Amino acid sequence: MPQFDITAIFGGIGGLELGLEKAGHRTSLFCEADPDAVTVLRQRFPKVPVALDVRHTDELVERISRKSNLLTAGFPCTDLSQAGTTRGFSGGRSSLIRETIDLLRRRPFPNVLIENVPNWRHLHGGEYLREVLGALEDLGYRWAYRTIDARAFGLPQRRLRIFLYATLKGDPRDVLFHGDVTPEQRTIPLDEAAHGFYWTEGTRGLGWGEDCVPTLKGGSAIGIPAPPAILMPTMAIVTPDLVDVERLQGLSAGWTDFEERDSLVGGGRFNKRRRWMLVGNAVNVEVSGWIGKRLFDRKTFSGEPGEVLSAEDSWPAAAWFDGKVRRRVHLGTWPVNRKLKSLAGFLSKPGVPLSIRATAGFYKRINASRLSFKPGFVDAVGKHLRRMERLTGSEETKAKGPILTKAA
Structure with missing residues (x-):
């Protein structure tokens, strides 16, 4: 043709x-x-x-x-x-x-x-x-x-x-x-591969991915970007960098990386939130x-x-x-089977740790829900929450400076 x-x-x-x-x-x-x-x-x-x-x-x-x-x-x-x-x-x-x-x-x-x-x-x-x-x-x-x-x-x-x-x-x-x-359909232990999920869910679903992220979204029903979280084999929980999100869509890194001054038409600020929306919808x-x-x-x-x-x-x-x-017609969703890259190996950036607020809300939902989770997953979320609380506490202590006793 x-x-x-x-x-x-x-x-x-x-x-x-x-x-x-x-x-x-x-x-x-x-x-x-x-x-x-x-x-x-x-x-x-x-x-x-x-x-x-x-x-x-x-x-x-x-x-x-x-x-x-x-x-x-x-x-x-x-x-x-x-x-x-x-x-x-x-x-x-x-x-x-x-x-x-x-x-x-x-x-x-x-x-x-x-x-x-x-x-x-x-x-x-x-x-x-x-x-x-x-x-x-x-x-x-x-x-x-x-x-x-x-x-x-x-x-x-x-x-x-x-x-x-x-x-x-x-x-x-x-x-x-x-x-x-x-x-090939296989279940992979949490410490052997990265697993993607949506921390904005947890009550009726999870959007779980074995060694992959679930479908990238342009945003939620109210228009707020909803990046997935990734439980790494180290048990750290991060959200992926926008560069890697672009790559997950087959785009080159930085495909949407333009400053507001580069905008050629009127509109809102060209920031990370907008980039998430654009890439998720691609x-x-x-x-x-x-x-x-x-x-x-x-x-x-x-x-x-x-x-x-x-x-x-x-x-x-x-x-x-x-x-x-x-x-x-009875056809599956895989027309080819190219060598699948592991999620942990695919990521080129470390990502951002899932925040205390996001983790706490998600942890509360999954503990209250009747959903079944992969063995060890709920404990891993709880450990990440406690780790973030300790890190935040240490940062606040540093910001306040040394604690002086009356004797000093």
Whole structure:
């Protein structure tokens, strides 16, 4: 297949397009509304123009290259994610995918690549995935989607995302359905590997990761960044440095490291909180790079067609539409199995110890909950809390200076 010319809607910080470009394709236009994300795009893709509002369809259509033949859309997951509002398309953010459908009606693209969270196929009976797929079918597209885990590409982050590819010509399975590897499932002792978890949880869940971090988040339902914690084999608990968070997304270290003075559009302060949000929302570069290679060097998929999906069936992890019938396909989330890097070995920075306040709150929740935890985990959290209390006490003593007795 030839090189694709990409129009990137909801460009974010360019993770999806960076992977596609590494595979040989090129981006001719971004569309992104977030001021700090625009700063990153203009710094990292200096030759690519940026439109600022997907809702300004007339302006957008005029700026799209006549040669552009691939529309990408990693649209906002805010209203679909379990960590978000779960309001669906009534929430005002995730419903912006409708603007993409309107754009396709105005300016057809022969190929479309969309990305979002797995909860897209579950939330409210799967009605929001059903709406988008139905709209694509009405426009004449055949489609295939598959849930893919970033861990398959050697990165110690458990990150499941739905990738949906739609095309007006050819078989969409040729891009997404090649490769199906069953990963080794093993339980690792706490002192033999680093384990990731969310210290903001602990009542109904934990977001646990064996030798990996759980899915990086852009933020909580109230928009506050929520970095995971890591229990190191030494039993220290840290939050990872932003440099390593960028690397976990397949980005180069410092991809979002720009000062406020570098901002090219108006907006809030470009600080660590904003960087966390941007990186947590990014599309993983390693996954998009794999898709880019499948687009560039397309090979015929010769697997089984799958089982017919009825209107009452729930959406499976992988499915496709041949132009007439929707079908369920039994595919796992690992299309490849690249050598997995250990989490402790992957980290290039020591990280920041989880604070007393954060640890104390988490420790209280896990002791009050009915959840089952890995043997030794609760004790490790308690030891970290006591260690931080001792360190804080020592620092306060030093700040006050030497204690003088009356005799002195």
